[in-house]
Amino acid sequence: MEKSGEKEIICPMLSSPLHHPSQNHLLAALPATELDKLIPHLELIHVSPGDILCEAGDQLPYAYFPASAIISLHYILENGASSEIANVGREGMLGVSLFMGGETTSSRATVQIPGFAYRLKAPFLLQGLNRGGLLQWILLRYSQALITQIAQIGVCNRYHTIEQQLCRWFLLTLDRLDSSKLSMTQELIANALGVSRESVAGVAGKLQRKEIIRYHRGHITILNRSRLETGACECYETIKKEFDQALEDMWKPELHQGNRSPKKILPLL
Numbered sequence: 001m002e003k004s005g006e007k008e009i010i011c012p013m014l015s016s017p018l019h020h021p022s023q024n025h026l027l028a029a030l031p032a033t034e035l036d037k038l039i040p041h042l043e044l045i046h047v048s049p050g051d052i053l054c055e056a057g058d059q060l061p062y063a064y065f066p067a068s069a070i071i072s073l074h075y076i077l078e079n080g081a082s083s084e085i086a087n088v089g090r091e092g093m094l095g096v097s098l099f100m101g102g103e104t105t106s107s108r109a110t111v112q113i114p115g116f117a118y119r120l121k122a123p124f125l126l127q128g129l130n131r132g133g134l135l136q137w138i139l140l141r142y143s144q145a146l147i148t149q150i151a152q153i154g155v156c157n158r159y160h161t162i163e164q165q166l167c168r169w170f171l172l173t174l175d176r177l178d179s180s181k182l183s184m185t186q187e188l189i190a191n192a193l194g195v196s197r198e199s200v201a202g203v204a205g206k207l208q209r210k211e212i213i214r215y216h217r218g219h220i221t222i223l224n225r226s227r228l229e230t231g232a233c234e235c236y237e238t239i240k241k242e243f244d245q246a247l248e249d250m251w252k253p254e255l256h257q258g259n260r261s262p263k264k265i266l267p268l269l
Helices: 032-041 122-130 134-159 163-176 188-194 197-207 225-231 234-250
Strands: 041-048 052-054 060-067 070-076 082-088 108-113 116-122 181-182 213-217 219-222
Touching: 032 116, 032 122, 032 134, 032 213, 060 070, 060 122, 070 213, 070 225, 082 108, 082 134, 082 188, 116 122, 122 134, 163 181, 163 188, 163 197, 163 219, 163 225, 188 197, 188 213, 197 213
Parallel strands: none
Antiparallel strands: 041 116, 052 108, 060 116, 070 082, 070 108, 181 219, 213 219
């Protein structure tokens, strides 16, 4: 795996009509006047599976706002074992530590699903926050939702079965993709859940026999989403509701006073 800063992954800003900062929900929620101040400093990048955007203890030079990529945050133990504590897609950003008072990150950030993201140099993010406006409020509201996700996943990993965790993980990942398909090896899923690959293989096989999913050589297709939701624990709905509420809060008319960014995206997940 490589750190993204060690290879050229920068694409020309807005080089394609398919890409716009408003594909990220936090940027989309900004009033047009605030977003316009950030756009000259946003860099469109493509990231690949396994790219490490930061290690635990690193100082982040950038904040990342995913558009189509998904980033997995892993907490690493002294013995090298790890478990996913959260993942970040178009609903959020990587770099909360930049404005929460910490000088370094507490987790490793690895690209889970390839795609595009916008990155913003840390000084420009802090300048935007110091200007006041809605950027600060939006990022703090997102931080609350992120904390909810981290706490809920911690409880989920402690009290719920691997099957429930896997169903929750599938649903949250697919919600961020607007798709019923994803490409992911059993090993990567096992690393995310902090369990053995054999455990994931057993549960995936069970879901396949129930005709809830189809799994073949790293390609997963959801065949019956309603049954997948039934198999998930309460944690999926709790996390989804919190992020949906966050987006609703970000778009309250009284906050924007008619000055909105170009595009509103619903739902958050």
